[in-house]
Amino acid sequence: MGKCENRRFREMLHRYELGRLPVEEQEELEQHLLECDECFQDFSEFQATVEHIRFSPKVRDAIVQLAGQEEATPAVPKKAGKFRPFLIPASLITALALIILVLNPWHIEFRPTEEAFAAENRLAVLHFENLVDHDDPDRLGEITASLLITDLTDSRYIQMISSQRLFDIMQRLDYQDRASSDPEIASRIAREARAKWLMTGKIVQVDPNIVITYEISDVQDGRVISAKRITGQEQETIFSLVDRITVDIRGSVELPEVAQEETDNLVADITTHSAEAYRYYLEGVEKISKFYTREAIADFNQALEYDSTFAMAYYYLSRYKDTDYINQAVAYSDKTTRLGKYYIEGRQALISGDAETYIDKMKTITVEFPDEKMVFYDLGLTFYERSQFEESKDYLLKAIEIDPSYKGAINSLAYAYDKLGDFENSILAINQYIALVPDEPNPYDSRGDLYAFNGEPEKAIESYMKALEIKPDYYESMRKMGHLFLMQREFDRALQCYTTMLPTADSGYYFRRVYPVLLPCYQGKFDQALSDIDELLEEQKARQEAAGISYSLKIKALIYYQQGNIAQAIDAMAQSVETYYQAYPSTIADDRYLLVQFVAESGDFEQAALILDSLREHLADSKKEVFRYWYALGVKAWAQGEIEKAVDALEMAEKLSIGSSSRFSVGYTLGRVYLEMGKYEQAVAILEDITGDYGESVRLCVGPWNVKSHYYLGLAYENSRWYQKAIEQFQIFLEFWDGADPGIEEVADARQRLERLQSDM
Amino acid sequence: MTINELYENARTGNKSSEEQLFQTLSVRFRALVVQKVKDYDDCNDIVQNAIVAISKEYREIEITxxxxxxxxxxxxxxxxxxxxxxxxKTSNEESLLQFYVPPGNFKPDPTLESRLVGCLKKISQAGLKYARILNLFYQGYSTEDVCAKLDIVPNHSYVILSRARSMLRLCLDKGEIK
Structure with a gap:
């Protein structure tokens, strides 16, 4: 010994040769022996000896003499001999294989056949029943089924029906508690899922080793194809047992011969080697389906505590926590299924701004995994994000076609209808969602959003409250309700919502801490707001909370801008952009468009043009965010007195910003330009539109503009001779800023106008 | 070159690397299979099948x-x-290695045979149980059976087996057991 430099493998080798290595380590070592010349040399030195002890007649004769006949006798009588005349030389095998490859181009001619098999050979694996503990606190039954499905997911010859799909069917048929124990129900579920085969199983022992029984049957005639009891070794994990079971599945169900040639990865290699990590992962996925995002994130983080290489946990975190997690997901994407890899690669493309590649990947999944409802859902969301609401609606409807009770898709469909201006269908969809899961908070949260988008803040608040009744810590609703109270000038109730959200010191804490600072801003108390923000910035900087820092700086910039401190506004906005960009270099939606506005209004058109150029280059490939460039072009032209050019650019920006959370700023500025041009009708239309949308948006952080939109709408009404409406808007404006810092011109002007209008009425 | 490097070269059409890759794989596969399958000819059969499958697919398949x-x-x-x-049953399940077949096409190395017989004799002189455990273990008896025959507990059997193997290796290497 001694040539093998890796101490761990060296020690493992010794135990391996003695047959004392646990299965997982054994597999790890064997793979290493294939890779490592030194270790293999160490290992192979003794192999000839072992073979001679085992096979050499001369050695065996010697043993007979030494120890007696009994011990020279093999453990079990000999089996029927087989004739194996020679070992085919490797080069010849290769040549044969090459001919086969030339004659039968796998990916072209055989592919339709593969798909035909996949469509036909559908296997449903129900959760295994845990007979040891029916409550199954460790979710071993679910984990076993899920791992089996995952292990066979990549097969081109067996189409696995996903856990989610089976769960959906069980829930729809109200069978979730009895599925695996009642053969009739199991069979009904399998038929619903259009499965050819059904697999059910039981965990009959957990300690000291796992013992599983399972049965595979033909759904049509009920014939049992395979029924086995499999006993794990002591310390053998569920992953290893699953690998053994999948081999049996492949051998038991009728598949073409070529299916046996498929690569069958170790399930632990395409998921995780940790049962705890897998359990947390499954819990996270389940919570995502209920929109318990915060809790799901905690689960995915827990999964990574147990296995820091768990690619799909990173994938979900990249979706629901921080896009940067996609880098780890990509780094470990070898440890996932083909399906998982498509998702990761697609998401990576999406995050880097390559939406076309993302869509291509997702469409590939729709072809290869036609039951994968999540991909239709994702495509629906993607087109929604791209403001292509018609396409979004179509994909979401396809997802719902696969699973009529697909909550996420129904939820998003409601938003898509809303964006298409079909409020009726939007509310219909959301009510279906509520009927489906009346005890979950998200449907009520979504209904609140839809009311908020459509100028019904009171109904929205009522709906958010219902969500919070169900789940008091459902902070999504709490936050939105706080914002609505803020915009309704109910400052105390807004503060109550924001402070209720604060005790949870998760990663979003220092971002949420910004909200209370908005209150003085919305009350026109800018000096206090600046002081509060500076204090908060200290905390955020100490914690290196980039998103929070950037957000605080942006609010600060807008306050300086309101105060007429343009140089400080530029400085704060530049810092905000830079901070965000450094933390999230792949971001597309940055705030440079506002920086252009401030710089241009300071009279530095040359610098504004430079930033504008950089923005144009930055947004060249982004259909969704390109409105920022048009906005910047418009405000620069406005600052330069080129008002016609300004209005053209801003109208383009407004058109392109539909569906964007930044649309408020665009509409606000366009409204002001219309006012300056005397286009009061257009000013009323756009300002009514943006002030009537109470949906959560960037509107919130542009506090002074948010408040002043009522002032400008008042002006637009007044000039349009809609005096009563003008009075209402000036009153709203003054309700916000009645106790504001002294010297705000708009406040004085609004008071005068209001007095005059009221006396004239 | 490692087999992963050989694979990379072979994929690009390097015939020499391809041949070397499959030769290396054959040798290593066989060494692993022998650990689990006690039929000399079946070992070869399994290795052949694996090699054929790899040679068919390795150029086309997307290896993740x-x-x-x-x-x-x-x-x-x-x-x-x-x-x-x-x-x-696989070697990982209970009652492992429960079958045995004759050597089939096994071709012994006369020199090694002689040295091995000599060493086994020396080892049995140091303690018969050492030679017996080597024999029983490599003939495929389960730990339980080995323990029953030698009247020892499992942990003790591993200790004895470990010492026996060390003696055998030393003897084959140096001609001595101590």
Missing amino acids: TSFSAWAYKVLQNRILKYFNSNQR
Whole structure:
């Protein structure tokens, strides 16, 4: 010994040769022996000896003499001999294989056949029943089924029906508690899922080793194809047992011969080697389906505590926590299924701004995994994000076609209808969602959003409250309700919502801490707001909370801008952009468009043009965010007195910003330009539109503009001779800023106008 | 070159690397299969099947892990299929290694044979149980059976086996057991 430099493998080798290595380590070592010349040399030195002890007649004769006949006798009588005349030389095998490859181009001619098999050979694996503990606190039954499905997911010859799909069917048929124990129900579920085969199983022992029984049957005639009891070794994990079971599945169900040639990865290699990590992962996925995002994130983080290489946990975190997690997901994407890899690669493309590649990947999944409802859902969301609401609606409807009770898709469909201006269908969809899961908070949260988008803040608040009744810590609703109270000038109730959200010191804490600072801003108390923000910035900087820092700086910039401190506004906005960009270099939606506005209004058109150029280059490939460039072009032209050019650019920006959370700023500025041009009708239309949308948006952080939109709408009404409406808007404006810092011109002007209008009425 | 490097070269059409790759794989696969399958000819059969499968697919298939990991999986599948089709238990299940077959096409090395016989004699002189355990273990008796025959507990059997192997290695290397 001694040539093998890796101490761990060296020690493992010794135990391996003695047959004392646990299965997982054994597999790890064997793979290493294939890779490592030194270790293999160490290992192979003794192999000839072992073979001679085992096979050499001369050695065996010697043993007979030494120890007696009994011990020279093999453990079990000999089996029927087989004739194996020679070992085919490797080069010849290769040549044969090459001919086969030339004659039968796998990916072209055989592919339709593969798909035909996949469509036909559908296997449903129900959760295994845990007979040891029916409550199954460790979710071993679910984990076993899920791992089996995952292990066979990549097969081109067996189409696995996903856990989610089976769960959906069980829930729809109200069978979730009895599925695996009642053969009739199991069979009904399998038929619903259009499965050819059904697999059910039981965990009959957990300690000291796992013992599983399972049965595979033909759904049509009920014939049992395979029924086995499999006993794990002591310390053998569920992953290893699953690998053994999948081999049996492949051998038991009728598949073409070529299916046996498929690569069958170790399930632990395409998921995780940790049962705890897998359990947390499954819990996270389940919570995502209920929109318990915060809790799901905690689960995915827990999964990574147990296995820091768990690619799909990173994938979900990249979706629901921080896009940067996609880098780890990509780094470990070898440890996932083909399906998982498509998702990761697609998401990576999406995050880097390559939406076309993302869509291509997702469409590939729709072809290869036609039951994968999540991909239709994702495509629906993607087109929604791209403001292509018609396409979004179509994909979401396809997802719902696969699973009529697909909550996420129904939820998003409601938003898509809303964006298409079909409020009726939007509310219909959301009510279906509520009927489906009346005890979950998200449907009520979504209904609140839809009311908020459509100028019904009171109904929205009522709906958010219902969500919070169900789940008091459902902070999504709490936050939105706080914002609505803020915009309704109910400052105390807004503060109550924001402070209720604060005790949870998760990663979003220092971002949420910004909200209370908005209150003085919305009350026109800018000096206090600046002081509060500076204090908060200290905390955020100490914690290196980039998103929070950037957000605080942006609010600060807008306050300086309101105060007429343009140089400080530029400085704060530049810092905000830079901070965000450094933390999230792949971001597309940055705030440079506002920086252009401030710089241009300071009279530095040359610098504004430079930033504008950089923005144009930055947004060249982004259909969704390109409105920022048009906005910047418009405000620069406005600052330069080129008002016609300004209005053209801003109208383009407004058109392109539909569906964007930044649309408020665009509409606000366009409204002001219309006012300056005397286009009061257009000013009323756009300002009514943006002030009537109470949906959560960037509107919130542009506090002074948010408040002043009522002032400008008042002006637009007044000039349009809609005096009563003008009075209402000036009153709203003054309700916000009645106790504001002294010297705000708009406040004085609004008071005068209001007095005059009221006396004239 | 490692097999992963050989694979990379072979994929680009390097015939020499391809040949070397499959030769290396054959040798290593065989060494692993022998650990689990006690039929000399079946070992060769499994290795052949695995090699054929790899040679068919390795150029076309998208390998998501390393080549060696993929190749190992192919081999594992062949071994599991073998046990499955023969309705035998794998070496990892209870009553491991419950069958034995004659040497088939095994071709002994006379020099090694002689040295081995000499060493086994020396080892049995140091303690018969050492020679017996080597024999029983490599003939495929389960730990339980070995313990029953030698009247020892499992942990003790591993200690004895470990010492016996060390003596055998030393003897083959130096001609002595101490």
